[in-house]
Amino acid sequence: MDLVNKKWSVDKLMSIRKEVLATWHTGKDVEDIEEGIKYQKALPKSKIFALKLLEAKEKGITLVQPRAGVALVNEHIALLQYLQNEGGADLLPSTIDSYTRQNRYEEAQKGIEESIKSGRSLLNGFPAVNHGLENCRRVVENVNVPVQVRHGTPDARLLAEITLAAGFTDYEGGGISYNIPYAKNVSLEKTIYDWQYVDRLIGFYYENGVIINREPFGPLTGTLVPPCISHAVAIVEAILAAEQGVHYLTLGYGQCGNLIQDVAALQTLQELSEEYLQKFGYENRHITTVFHQWMGGFPQDEAKAFGVISWGAATATLGKATKVIVKTPHEAMGIPTKEANAQGLKATKQLVNMLKDQTIPSSKELEEEKEIIKKETRAILDAILKIGEGDFAKGIVRGFEAGIIDIPFAPSRYNAGKILPARDNNGAIRLLDAGDLPFDKEILDYHKKKIQQRGDAEGREPSFQMVIDDIYAIGKGMLVGRPN
Structure with missing residues (x-):
């Protein structure tokens, strides 16, 4: 087709x-x-x-x-x-x-x-x-x-x-x-x-x-x-x-x-x-x-x-x-x-x-989070459009092949499965490994810094164990999967 x-x-x-x-x-x-x-x-x-x-x-x-x-x-x-x-x-x-x-x-x-x-x-x-x-x-x-x-x-x-x-x-x-x-x-x-x-x-x-x-x-x-x-x-x-x-x-x-x-x-x-x-x-x-x-x-x-x-x-x-x-x-x-x-x-x-009558007021933290999400999303979408030569249908297929869009823990063999998400010290989702996502050094350094802050607080080096701990955390009554 x-x-x-x-x-x-x-x-x-x-x-x-x-x-x-x-x-x-x-x-x-x-x-x-x-x-x-x-x-x-x-x-x-x-x-x-x-x-x-x-x-x-x-x-x-x-x-x-x-x-x-x-x-x-x-x-x-x-x-x-x-x-x-x-x-x-x-x-x-x-x-x-x-x-x-x-x-x-x-x-x-x-x-x-x-x-x-x-x-x-x-x-x-x-x-x-x-x-x-x-x-x-x-x-x-x-x-x-x-x-x-x-x-x-x-x-x-x-x-x-x-x-x-x-x-x-x-x-x-x-x-x-x-x-x-x-x-x-x-x-x-x-x-x-x-x-x-x-x-x-x-x-x-x-x-x-x-x-x-x-x-x-x-x-x-x-x-x-x-x-x-x-x-x-x-x-x-x-x-x-x-x-x-x-x-x-x-x-x-x-x-x-x-x-x-x-x-x-x-x-x-x-x-x-x-x-x-x-x-x-x-x-x-x-x-x-x-x-x-x-x-x-x-x-x-x-x-x-x-x-x-x-x-x-x-x-x-x-x-x-x-x-x-x-x-x-x-x-x-x-x-x-x-x-x-x-x-x-x-x-x-x-x-x-x-x-219903309450809102989260604007803050430095909220604006920073919005800005990083926008940068990352635009980077992925623009890369999909580029690899698809201006066509999003072609681009999303080629994008998954190239790993510039990658869904963690997905069963599909058409998904690269390279990225590894983990929580930072405040429980926000960051990337322990960004795989082949089309991010610049500024974005990658941001994730590395956030993950390292958690590692420093927990007294351990960031690793795949953090990912595992985070997956099971809620069942144990926590959001962030801390060591014992």
Whole structure:
């Protein structure tokens, strides 16, 4: 395939669409795309994800959203209703099961059948493709707030077709963020091409009067991802989506744990995304932000887990994220009960309400952090554009090959895996090893100095052991992995 960042024609979209809809029998129910557009247009404004996000952004408030999904339709609806009514969720998800994420629909069907027999969900999410159009519409129709598709799918085309026609008004993921952190052997050329289809489909809906919000997956591989890496991926995915006609984008960032760095990251994500979209001629794009609460290991003790959740809630609110994705006190134990999920929402909502009128004032430390994030992110984005000879689609593929963009701890063989992040003495994420990232001496010296300050404070030489210690720190009740 000749991968380029160029808007697809409608003819190309419709030609490939026939192949996509034929991959599972429920695809036939959405063959009439005009019917899906008509259904979307009939939705009340209260169920349009982007409109609720923009209202929150204008008011300076942070919305709360859980993760949630089970195998059977009635049970899934009941779960979402509980999180809406008891948990106070402002926005709702339908988290998709692992079989569907890998396009293994026959196995997903077996999971549905076994779940019916056992009387409980035996899948780790909602198999939307198997349930098909009408059942997915039942989900949308039986809740009062907007619903998003959350998944983790390298090839998410059929899932998009069914859920968009069913009235879901937000679609998460991207060709980079749902490949490199999730898959081992799937090429970037394929996933970016497949996600161009998804984005062109959403662009087509927009051209026909329907607003669908898009949300690249911000946290990537977890809590030790430097802000410049997640920013670069989010902005490239935003540009790729905008080229295909997407107008509403929510860019994400995963909590790292240091308040100043996290607030700086949220502020610069908004600033840099707007800067680059405007720079390349994508006008009238609406950008909001999402903050993901702690994506690493959790304490097993529920009281301690609430401490982690509350710190994430406070950071999201003080950083003025448009929404926050909420964790539960059962994170260390697996899939949470609906009660635990609601508890996480209520704890977060309490912090959001208490802190909504407060901000982090400008300071030398905050401005310094913002400046280093901007320098690093621009260096990566400009290097991607250069190696791609002006094309971000080509550049991101070549950039991963060259290691000028590199996601730590990712399973993909298309990722260099050379960079090593570790915390500095204040818990901010720095680079113990910058690999082949395109940083100048000033940036590299900055990271070296910050890591060395921690080494001096701990009485040890900076090494890979710091990385290991930081990965396990939260489970032991700390942010920075100090020696005994």
